Amino acid sequence: xxxxxxxxxxxxxxxxxxxxxxxxxxxxxxxxVALPADAEVRVVLLDVSRQDAAATPVADTTLRPxxxxxxxPFTLRYDPKRIDPRHDYAIRATxxxxxxxxxxxxxxxxxxxxxxxTMVDLLLSPVAAAGSGSPAALAGAxxxxxxxxxxxxxxxxxxxxxxxxxxxxGRGSCNQFSGPVTVTGPGISFGPLVSTMMACAxxxxxxxxxxxxxLQDAERFALEGPYLLIYAKGVEKPLRFTRETK
Numbered sequence: 001x002x003x004x005x006x007x008x009x010x011x012x013x014x015x016x017x018x019x020x021x022x023x024x025x026x027x028x029x030x031x032x033v034a035l036p037a038d039a040e041v042r043v044v045l046l047d048v049s050r051q052d053a054a055a056t057p058v059a060d061t062t063l064r065p066x067x068x069x070x071x072x073p074f075t076l077r078y079d080p081k082r083i084d085p086r087h088d089y090a091i092r093a094t095x096x097x098x099x100x101x102x103x104x105x106x107x108x109x110x111x112x113x114x115x116x117x118t119m120v121d122l123l124l125s126p127v128a129a130a131g132s133g134s135p136a137a138l139a140g141a142x143x144x145x146x147x148x149x150x151x152x153x154x155x156x157x158x159x160x161x162x163x164x165x166x167x168x169x170g171r172g173s174c175n176q177f178s179g180p181v182t183v184t185g186p187g188i189s190f191g192p193l194v195s196t197m198m199a200c201a202x203x204x205x206x207x208x209x210x211x212x213x214x215l216q217d218a219e220r221f222a223l224e225g226p227y228l229l230i231y232a233k234g235v236e237k238p239l240r241f242t243r244e245t246k
Contacts, residue, residue, distance in 0.1 A: 020077040028071035036097040049087040142241035149237035173208035174200035
């Protein structure tokens with residue numbers, strides 16, 4: 001009887017490996033443009049925890065629509081051993097056609113840890129129609145996340161807003177500022193910038209001074225996934241922004 005019970009117990013067990021955890025959802029865009037026949041959709045899981053470094057890829061998958069159109073479902077499998085519950089993770093998606101980037105996510109969509117979902121719908125923005133050399137790609141408000149490799153003070157919000165053609169405004173960390181902006185291809189220049197004259201804590205004022213100087217020394221910009229990067233003369237690392245969603 002004991003042997004029979006052992007055999008029955010073994011028979012009830014599965015030797016199949018546990019399925020990998022997944023992030024699922026859909027990729028879409030608002031534009032009424034059909035995907036080309038050779039379109040590829042790439043979805044990447046990134047570790048976005050470090051403010052002073054580029055996001056680290058954790059997993060990725062590539063889809064070939066083969067005539068299907070958006071919204072396109074995706075399933076991204078990842079190794080749970082590569083997930084640290086103390087870290088932040090985000091999903092990025094891109095669509096290419098003819099070897100050229102056509103659409104990309106512009107918002108940070110966090111997943112998995114810290115009660116973030118594992119099912120998300122990703123709305124992509126066009127790159128070909130409003131690419132990294134177009135003022136239209138910059139429209140809206142951006143929050144400074146990293147000041148040329150120096151990070152930012154948590155409670156000293158610094159922003160950059162493109163609300164009307166040829167003009168920029170924002171918060172320096174303490175004071176509000178505004179002025180002209182010129183965008184030519186990937187080139188960008190600000191100023192002269194004028195700001196209010198409030199006084200804040202010394203560390204906040206120091207950050208504001210460095211931030212406004214970097215803007216007035218800006219030479220070029222790039223859009224990489226959800227990030228706006230602005231490169232300033234004489235500064236090795238760029239200013240990194242994420243789009244404000246409020």
